[in-house]
Amino acid sequence: MDDFLYLMIELVAFAIxxxxxxxxxxNKRARSAVGINLKPPKICPNCSEALPFFRFPKSFKQALVGGWTCSRCHSEIDKWGTITKRINL
Structure with a gap:
């Protein structure tokens, strides 16, 4: 009986x-917020400023799903390199 229970627990764990x-x-192919991007953007699409290699999130959303804030134009860029919030100074 114990062997059957352990087998079922393992099956459920592997299924999850x-x-x-x-x-x-x-979701990686669909570019959703949950997918994993293995080639992060290198420049800001708004002003062409180089993005830092190490990411320091400025908001909870950036910490949760990834993204950058450009140090030059302050636009928010998602992990796919698309501008999510453009700020014109």
């Missing part, structure tokens, strides 16, 4: 991990 990996890979 498999579903999570599938969703992350699927």
């Amino acid at each position: 991990i498999g579903a999570a990996v599938y969703l992350i890979c699927r």
